[in-house]
Amino acid sequence: MTEPSPNTAPSLPVLTVQQPADMPERGLKLEADAVVIGSGAGGAVAAYELRQAGAKVVVLEAGPYVKSEQFTERLVESFQTLYEEGGNQTNKSGDLVVLQGACIGGSTVINAAVCFRAPDKVLEAWGENNGLDNLSPEAMAPYFERVEKNLHIHPNGAHEINLNGRMIRDGAKKAGIPAGPCSRNIKHCALTGHCIAGCKTDRKQSMLVTYLPWASELGATILSGTRAESFEVSNGRVTQVNAVATDANGRSKPIEVKAGLVVVAAGAVQTPLLFQKNAIGNSSGLIGHNFACHPSTAMIGEHKDDVYGWLGATITTYAGNIEDPKEGSYLLEAGFLGPMSITTASDGGVGREYTDFIQNSKKFLASVTLIHDHNVGRVYMENGRKRIDYDLDDRDFPSLQEAFRGAAKIYFAAGAERVFLPTTRRTVIESPDQIDSVINSLENGKHRYKLTSYHPQGTMRMGRDPKKSVVGPNGLMHDLDNVYVVDASLFPTTLLVNPQETVYAMASYLSDGMLARG
């Protein structure tokens, strides 16, 4: 495979972003056919699809514009420049970190590039339980194909799977657990292992280097540092979006966008808050409810030999039954980061116990666990503070235990000598015959496990019945005649798998519907 040189490639599309410092002190008054709120997976795709069809499009992104050449490959600096709340966003209890991108390109800039189609069984269940037969696997297939082609989504090749990934894949097969290569939206991966700090060399096909430059090249207006705050509403339609652009010195500038079509894609935390704040679109009373998030942990296994799991692609292979997500389902994704992530995701003890643990980190096998959790959370404002009220439900705790059990079996089958559980108090499984006794003794509870969410979902539930959902099958809000939602807040249930490809495909599908409606 020959790597194209940027110097010889045909003229590439240019991303032009208007930043707050570039805007006049008096602000901006804009008119468009469509205003898109959010520039992540949903917003970027919608902006491009609408612009390509000739619509005049304005994109409002609350986060800053950070060019990839500014990425430092230092995780904490990346949290502070690219992530919501500097990477400190948590649930109300404080024991679940909720990571989301807050920059031009949104979470697509800082994810690990893992792509799965929504499992057929999930789409079929949405049809049966939520009246979403329009999203059947057959109906969605052309849209998955479209985004897979546009974003270079492909299964990891042999050269993209490091020793950690191979050992976990082979260990899973020995343990009788389905496994295979993950697919990623990436081109000529440089295998630096820095996906979640942003891809400095533009190999990851995030929105920052694909749909946003494409929309921009066609003439879409893209504003960074500009947070949508309020709506002007008339006769059941939003006629204007009012936003505030804030520059680096904290100066605010008012931005007004009049548009016939409003597309909201601010993510499953910010999208419901925007509507709650404006007290519109909520006749069902469900805005902000049904939050779920694939609560994730990191499982560590210590091998006798060096693994250097952080060398290569961030995520390589998966294990688990992803064809039929149901109660107890889990997904493991082989992946690894440096000693900071190991320490914050797993408890190696204190004192000499800890230094012995961390000095062995190059011998570690590692994977991320995801579970098919229930939609039990809620997002809302309380005394001016954003709240994500979500705790691991007792119905989901057995799924977490199954994920631990699966990972432990895989690691021992792969030759690990011990397995560290992601508990807040050091917990070690020293041999395969201890797996069940140790895991069965665990209890659910706050601050017992080191949990992270990469996939908030569900807070603007989609469905056919206006009493049981916020958004209709075509993405249009039940209560507002020209407001669409195109992010993961739509999902009636969790997917189990990483949601980005499904958001891309749904945004593409829903954009077709917007254009057909005129």
Add this chain to the structure above:
Amino acid sequence: MFERFAEVYIPTEGTSLKPLSDVPYLDNIDRVLAFLDAPTLDEVHTGMKLFDYGSVVVGLHFARFANLDPDDRLEYIRAWDDGGETQRAIVVLIKKLIAVGYWQDVEAARRVGYHGPVSDEAKILSLGNAPMPIAMVEGSETP
């Protein structure tokens, strides 16, 4: 309090780890805390005080955590590891802040074999923005 905690949490003496005293972990922690909103920062400060002064009662040490000898500090941390919800929340947060402060030091991470930033050093070329989708360029794809 953070210094006394870090000394017993990551005792680098006699190990291959970068000496704690050579890493500006306290400055790094300050930068992380600067990203918290005021109410959250207040809660963090309250938690830190609870931990520091809790040793007067917990374990009957009759002294602030910062004034305990190293063995007592370790015992106290382990007691909070095994404690109630609030104790676990506080001790996990302190460990996390110290780990983030220490391990963001590139040289410290390289001591355990982690490569840290590589693209600039290796002069890896950027691919730049992706070309427009082919079907769109040819004008054959109409949504």
